[in-house]
Amino acid sequence: MATVTLVSNAASSLRATVRRSGRYDRALAATVLAGVALEVVLRDDLVWPPVAAVFGCGLALATLVRRTYPVAAVAVAFGGFALLDVATVVAGVAPMALHSGWVVLVLTWSLLRRRAGRDAVIGLVVVAGAVAVIVAVDFPGIAETIAGTAVVALTAALGAAVRYRAVARAQLVERARSREREQLARELHDTVAHHVSAIAIQAQAGLVLARSSSLPGATEALETINREAARTLAEMRAMVTALRDPGQQPATAPRRRIADLARLATDGTAAPRVGVRLHGDLTNLPPAVEGAVYRVTQESITNARRHARQATRVEVEVTGDATDVRLTVRDDGARGTPADHQPGFGLVGMTERVTLLGGTLTAGPDPDRGWSVRAVLPRGSAPS
DSSP: OHHHHHHHHHHHHHHHHHHHOOHHHHHHHHHHHHHHHHHHHHOSSOSOHHHHHHHHHHHHHHHHSTTTOHHHHHHHHHHHHHHHHHHHHHHTSOOOOOGGGGHHHHHHHHHHHHOOTHHHHHHHHHHHHHHHHHHHHSOOOHHHHHHHHHHHHHHHHHHHHHHHHHHHHHHHHHHHHHHHHHHHHHHHHHHHHHHHHHHHHHHHHHHHHHHHHTOHHHHHHHHHHHHHHHHHHHHHHHHHHHHSOTTOOOOOSOOOOGGGGGGGOOOTTSSSEEEEEEEEOOSSOOHHHHHHHHHHHHHHHHHHHHHOTTOOEEEEEEEEOSSEEEEEEEEOOOTTTTTTSOOOHHHHHHHHHHHHTTOEEEEEEOSSSSEEEEEEEETTSSOO
C-alpha cells in the first residue's frame, strides 16, 4: 500500500511539473518527438524502431522537467543511451545512433544552470559514467571521443557560468535594495527625530508650568511624555546604527526637496538638455516623498545621459494632487535604448525606495522613441 501511494504521489508531482512547463520547453519537447518520429519512419538503418520511439518519448519528457528535476532529466537521457548501447552489444546488433539525442546537451546545460553543490556533482557523475560506458561499448575513435567529451564539458561550463552570473546579479540587486532601505531609514530617522524632539521640548516646558501651578495629574502626564520621547529617540538611533554597515560614516548630504529639482535643469550647453516642469499641489509633502521624487529624477537623468543614444532632451514632469505625486522622466533617445540592457542597480534601488513608501515605479521604452520612468507616490506614505 505504501509503495502504491508513493508511486501515485510521484506521478501526480510529475504531471504537475509537466503542466507548469513553459512554452519553450514544450516547443523543445515537440521538436524532439518530431525528430524521433521522422527517424523511426524514414531511417532504414535505425535499430529497434519501437524502442527508439519509446526512448524518444522519454527524452521529450526529460526536456519538460529539466528545470524542476535537472538531475533526473540527465539521468534519464544519458543513462538511457548507455543502457541502449549495452543492450545492442549484448544482442549483437549495431548501436542505436539516434540523431535526436542532441537534446542531451540542453539537459547538461540545464543541470549546471539550475543546480550547484551536491546535485550538480551527482548529475556530472551520471554524465561522466554514461559517457564512459558509451565510449567503451562503441568506441568511435580518439578524435571523436575527445571532441564529444569537450562539447559536453563546454555545455556544462556554459550552464555554470550563466548560473554564476545570475547569482552574482541577484546578490548585487539585493545589496542595492539594502542600501536604499538603509538610506531611507536614516532619512525617516531624521524626520521623526525632529518631531519627537519638538514633543520632548514642549513636554519639558509643560513640566515647568505644571510644577509651578501644582497640578499633580499634568506633571505626571508630561513626565511620561518626556520619558517616552527620549526612549523613542534612543531606539531610532539604535535602529539606524544597526542598519549601517560597520565603519560607514553617517550621511552628511543635505535632504533634497521638490524645490531642488530646478537645480537639475540644464540649458542647451549640456547634452542632453534637461527641462523640469512642476504642476499642481506640491506643498506640505512628507520629506520622504520629496526625497524619493528627487532621487528617482536624479537617477533617471543619470541613466539617460549614460545610455540613451542620440538623446537631445530629457523632460521631467512632477504633478501633485490631493492624494498622489506623479513623476515622469522621459528622454528622446533612439528607440530601444536602454531597453536592450537589464535594469541598472540604481533603478532597482529607486524601485525599492518607492515601493517602501507605498508607491509604484515603472520604466520602459516609449512607443515611438526614447525611454520613460514613471513613479506614483501617495502623499501620506511617510511621516510628515
